């Protein structure tokens with residue numbers, strides 16, 4: 001198999017190339033543009049299989065966590081290859097495992113934020129001056145979108161409580177991380193995912209972040225009964241721990257909104273260990289660690 005997705009730091013244009021090449025090589029893989037970022041970059045979804053319901057996997061909500069989009073794209077490449085060749089992935093016979101199942105992958109939720117983390121001022125375009133002021137020249141740790149809104153604080157689930165907490169912690173406006181915006185769903189990147197979840201029937205979602213080797217599965221009273229069990233299955237595959245978020249990690253997130261809105265399971269999976277952005281050198285090991293977990297998530 002000639003690899004399309006490479007284990008290195010992949011920026012927006014590289015990611016877009018991968019998506020186009022994957023769809024060209026595997027005609028059963030469908031790409032859709034589900035929205036545009038603040039700076040007009042395309043937000044892609046890859047749809048595999050047809051079913052009355054889908055599992056949604058999404059990555060790179062946070063700029064400094066761009067490694068997660070490479071993980072999901074590599075997973076899709078390996079899954080497509082296995083499907084096309086009647087092969088297996090993570091020990092599962094792919095055509096049999098995917099029979100009647102379907103997944104949607106959004107590999108790069110926050111393309112503008114990732115460009116800032118990867119390319120510094122050059123990645124910020126016409127927003128370079130504002131970003132420089134906000135991040136004090138620490139571009140690599142940038143997590144927000146280009147307007148300084150943290151996408152994972154912008155969803156409509158406990159947003160007001162989170163907003164109050166942000167203010168208490170001195171986060172009063174656009175910032176490199178943890179500012180939830182002026183109102184829920186104020187950002188086009190957030191709206192792209194919200195619209196996608198209303199367009200398709202989604203069985204459950206997994207949002208990929210880095211780092212910590214932790215799986216979050218709980219959000220308030222609407223968390224379905226089977227969520228913890230599903231999280232345990234993923235934890236036993238990857239060796240990751242189950243955790244319950246505290247203070248500024250509570251509410252406003254994609255998985256929180258999904259659980260709250262649809263009453264179905266949602267997970268946040270923090271991959272890898274170390275300081276963000278994680279070194280792309282760990283990708284082969286990291287991928288090995290999480291492939292089976294992603295596959296389980298896709299077929300549960």
Ligand SMILES: [Zn+2]
Nearest residue numbers: 062065209210
């Ligand atoms: Zn994150």
